[in-house]
Amino acid sequence: MRNTLLRMLAALMCSLAACADVTPVTDFDLEKMAGKWYITGFATNAQWFVNHKAGMKVGTAMLVPTAGGDLDLSYANLNADGTCWRMTHLAKKTDTPGRFTFHSQVWNNDNDMRIVDVLYDEYAVVHTIKTKDGVSEVLNKLYSRTPEASVTLQQKFTQFSLETGILPDNIVILPKNAECPEA
Template identity: 80%
Template sequence: MVGFATNAQWFINHKDTMKMGTAMLVPTEGGDLDLSYANLNADGTCWRMTHLAKKTDTAGRFTFHSQAWNNDNDMRFVDVVYDDYALVHTIKTKEGTSEVLNKLYSRTPEVSEALQQKFITFSMDTGILADNIAFLPKNQECPEA
């Protein structure tokens, strides 16, 4: 994951310390999506999270509940070039309050200026403030679990 954009307060408080992480998005036989994330912490430990996102009747749209954050997630793949990148728009709802989170996934740590601009424009079009759009610095990968 190379790009992250949200007006959520937790992100505003932590964006200066966030770094790239590894995400695996793997379709299941039934059309759902296995999501797994890993991020190497400064102390050498790994933060990991997994979800099974259920397909909906809308192509490219999945839903899941995060037990870690106790929120419901409505995730949409907005733009995908399968061998390059995916731009994902998620609406997270917890206790009746919704937040928008946009993520830019890339197969490489570097993304083109054009793709960065596409992510910035999309994020601003979805109501995210320019200061809350970040391209995360590189990070080492977590060792295999």
């Protein structure tokens, strides 16, 4: 009975967090977001993550602003067998600086992405609400300009993820990984 109650409470927290108004950082600068980032932290209550988090490692993200103010996102992760997993999205700007939307063809979901904390030459915390078939899930990522995030950044990311309804076991600082060769 207690476990059932805890699961229900966790699900409620997650749904409330998905509806919470997490706002992008003030004075967002798209050009300063440009370049290579390492995805060093990952946090979500989504079942796919719970099933795969043990095998996840640091990956890279290339963020390229477009002339129209959108953001080209290119992700790459080196798999254990030496192959590379890659995914790209064109994140469309919204009326709110630092907030972008895109549809993932790979996962068939709609994404509402917000850069909620950033020090452009060091780190960014990205909060995304993913919606598929009317069900929303929160995904937080810690981007770092280096392959390892400082302990202070890890703590900041963990605290933010807890505040957005992520269960403590579902907040992961990813282990280092070799990089995919340039595509």
